[in-house]
Amino acid sequence: MYAVDLLVCCSWVALLCPSVQAYENLALNKPAWQSSTAESDTGAERAVDGRYNDLWWNGGQCAVSDDWGQTTTEWRVDLGGVKSIHHVFIQYATNNEVWDENNPYTGWFLGFSVYISNTTNKEDGVLCFRDTSYTRATIPNPVNITCPYHGRYVIYYNNRTHPPYPEGYSDTAYIELCEVEVYGCDVYTYGVDCKRCGNCSGGVQCNHVTGTCPKGCDAGIYGDKCDLECGNNTYGVECKELCGNCSNGEPCHHVDGTCPHGCDAGMYGVTCKESCGNCSNGEPCHHVDGTCPHGCDAGMYGVTCKESCGNCSNGEPCHHVDGTCPHGCVAGMYGDKCDKECGNKTYGMECKELCGNCSNGEPCHHVDGTCPHGCDAGVYGYKCDKECGNKTYGVECKELCGNCSNGEPCHQVDGSCPSGCDAGMYGVTCKESCGNCSNGDTCNDVDGSCPYACDVGVYGKTCDEACQSGRYGISCTKACGQNCQGCNRFNGVCEFGCHPGWTGTFCEKRSKYVFKYFLSCNQFSAQNPYCITTYTKYFIVMI
Structure with a gap:
C-alpha cells in the first residue's frame, strides 16, 4: 500500500511534514503484538490492517489494551526483516469525537515513545521519539515521526511509573492505536521510490535519501551512487587499475581485469600484463601461465624462460628448467646456478684461491685475484702476494732499509730492524746517524x-x-x-x-796599549780615560 497524502502536517521537532511521499507501508498486515488486550476485536493486528475510518475504540479497527491499572503498555509490529525506515505514521483513537483538550483519549496518548529494534526488546534498539512536551491541547493526531533507522521491529511504548505525572496525563498506561503505518523501503534501497542502492564497498547500506555510499564503491564500480561500471580500459577499486593487453584490444572485466578472449601475442596471465619470456625459436608462450611449449632459447631457463643462465664452465648452457650448470662454474663464480661472484676475499675456480693483501683490505678481483688499487705496504705483485725483498719495504717496496745490525733485512712493512742498528746508527729504521x-x-x-x-x-x-x-x-x-x-x-x-x-x-x-778614536775631548779623567768617536783621527793612550 502506498500513502499519497499525509493526513496532518506538523511543525514540531522530530515530526515529518512532506506534501507527497511514495514510500511503501512496510507494516501493512504484518504480525503484531501487544502487552495486553481489552477485547477480542481489539487485538494488536487491528493497528496494521489498513482500516481507520472508524476511530471508536471498540469499532473493530483499533488495537486496545486492558486499562485495569496498567503502569506500562507496549505494542509492536514485526516487519518480517530488517528494513530501511523513513517515518512512522500513528493514528490514535478519538472515539469519533473532535480531537482537542476535551477529548479524553488525549490523556492516554501523552508521553508515548517509539523505538526501532532488531529484536523484540526495545532496549536493544534506538529511540526514535519520546513525548516530553505535548499537552492535551497540543498533541497532534494523527502524527508522523521521522525515524531514519534500520530495524525489524517498530515498538510503541507508554508508561505511568513515576507519579506525579504532568498535567493532563492519564493515571494508567493505555493503548488505543487505530493504525500504525511504517513507511520506508527494503534495506539497500533509497529515495521515496525505493531505488536499489549501488554496489557500496563492503556491502554497506547506501544513504537512504541520496543513495550515496559512505565508504566508496566495490571494485569495478564508480560514481556517487556506485552504479556505474569502470570503462576506458580500467578496472578494480575506484577504477584505478589499467587493463592489460587483451586480445584484439578488447576491454577487460571491470572488476578483476580478466580478458574475455585471452591475451595479445607475447603476453600472458589472468590480466594479460605479463610479457612472455624467451621461448625457443621465438614461439609464443601459453596465454595463462606463460610456459613455453618447446623450452627456452639458449642461455635462458625457468618455467617462463625469463631467467638468464649463470656463468657455466666452458660456456655450456644451463639446465632449461632449474638453471643448474652441468659441469660447474667459470673462475670467479659459484653456486648451483653459477650466478654468485666469489666473496670473503676469495677468487678463481670454485673460489678456492685466497686474495693477497690488497690496499685498505679491499677484496681482490673475483676472477683473477688482482687488486684494484694496489697492495698493502710490504707486499707487491699483481696479486699482492709477495713480500718485499732486496732490503726494501713499504708501499710498492719503494723504501730502502736502513743500516740494520749485521746487515739483516728490515721488516717488509714498516722497515724496522729486527735486531737493532749497526754501530753509529739509530731510529726505528736505523737511518739516523749518531751525533x-x-x-x-x-x-x-x-x-x-x-x-x-x-x-x-x-x-x-x-x-x-x-x-x-x-x-x-x-x-x-x-x-x-x-x-x-x-x-x-x-x-x-x-x-x-x-x-x-x-x-x-x-x-x-x-792590554797596556789600546787604539781609541779621537773625540773632541781636551782631557781624560779616571771616569773617562778615553773618548770613542767616528773621526778618522786617533791617539795612542797609555793605560
Whole structure:
C-alpha cells in the first residue's frame, strides 16, 4: 500500500511534514503484538490492517489494551526483516469525537515513545521519539515521526511509573492505536521510490535519501551512487587499475581485469600484463601461465624462460628448467646456478684461491685475484702476494732499509730492524746517524741519545747541534770570554782576536796599549780615560 497524502502536517521537532511521499507501508498486515488486550476485536493486528475510518475504540479497527491499572503498555509490529525506515505514521483513537483538550483519549496518548529494534526488546534498539512536551491541547493526531533507522521491529511504548505525572496525563498506561503505518523501503534501497542502492564497498547500506555510499564503491564500480561500471580500459577499486593487453584490444572485466578472449601475442596471465619470456625459436608462450611449449632459447631457463643462465664452465648452457650448470662454474663464480661472484676475499675456480693483501683490505678481483688499487705496504705483485725483498719495504717496496745490525733485512712493512742498528746508527729504521758522543761512545740505537755527554763543540739530546754563539767545550758547557771575537766552539780560542784593551788566548787579560778614536775631548779623567768617536783621527793612550 502506498500513502499519497499525509493526513496532518506538523511543525514540531522530530515530526515529518512532506506534501507527497511514495514510500511503501512496510507494516501493512504484518504480525503484531501487544502487552495486553481489552477485547477480542481489539487485538494488536487491528493497528496494521489498513482500516481507520472508524476511530471508536471498540469499532473493530483499533488495537486496545486492558486499562485495569496498567503502569506500562507496549505494542509492536514485526516487519518480517530488517528494513530501511523513513517515518512512522500513528493514528490514535478519538472515539469519533473532535480531537482537542476535551477529548479524553488525549490523556492516554501523552508521553508515548517509539523505538526501532532488531529484536523484540526495545532496549536493544534506538529511540526514535519520546513525548516530553505535548499537552492535551497540543498533541497532534494523527502524527508522523521521522525515524531514519534500520530495524525489524517498530515498538510503541507508554508508561505511568513515576507519579506525579504532568498535567493532563492519564493515571494508567493505555493503548488505543487505530493504525500504525511504517513507511520506508527494503534495506539497500533509497529515495521515496525505493531505488536499489549501488554496489557500496563492503556491502554497506547506501544513504537512504541520496543513495550515496559512505565508504566508496566495490571494485569495478564508480560514481556517487556506485552504479556505474569502470570503462576506458580500467578496472578494480575506484577504477584505478589499467587493463592489460587483451586480445584484439578488447576491454577487460571491470572488476578483476580478466580478458574475455585471452591475451595479445607475447603476453600472458589472468590480466594479460605479463610479457612472455624467451621461448625457443621465438614461439609464443601459453596465454595463462606463460610456459613455453618447446623450452627456452639458449642461455635462458625457468618455467617462463625469463631467467638468464649463470656463468657455466666452458660456456655450456644451463639446465632449461632449474638453471643448474652441468659441469660447474667459470673462475670467479659459484653456486648451483653459477650466478654468485666469489666473496670473503676469495677468487678463481670454485673460489678456492685466497686474495693477497690488497690496499685498505679491499677484496681482490673475483676472477683473477688482482687488486684494484694496489697492495698493502710490504707486499707487491699483481696479486699482492709477495713480500718485499732486496732490503726494501713499504708501499710498492719503494723504501730502502736502513743500516740494520749485521746487515739483516728490515721488516717488509714498516722497515724496522729486527735486531737493532749497526754501530753509529739509530731510529726505528736505523737511518739516523749518531751525533758526537763524548769519548767516541755509541749512541742509543732507539732515540740516538748519548750515554754520558756530548763531545766538544756540540750539544742536544742526540749531540748533533753546534754550540750556540758564546759557548764551547764538552756539551757546550763553557762560556766564551766576554772580550773574545770569533770564539772557537771546540776550544774557546778567540779566532778573530780580542776587543780593544784585552789580550790573551781567551782575551781574558788587560792590554797596556789600546787604539781609541779621537773625540773632541781636551782631557781624560779616571771616569773617562778615553773618548770613542767616528773621526778618522786617533791617539795612542797609555793605560
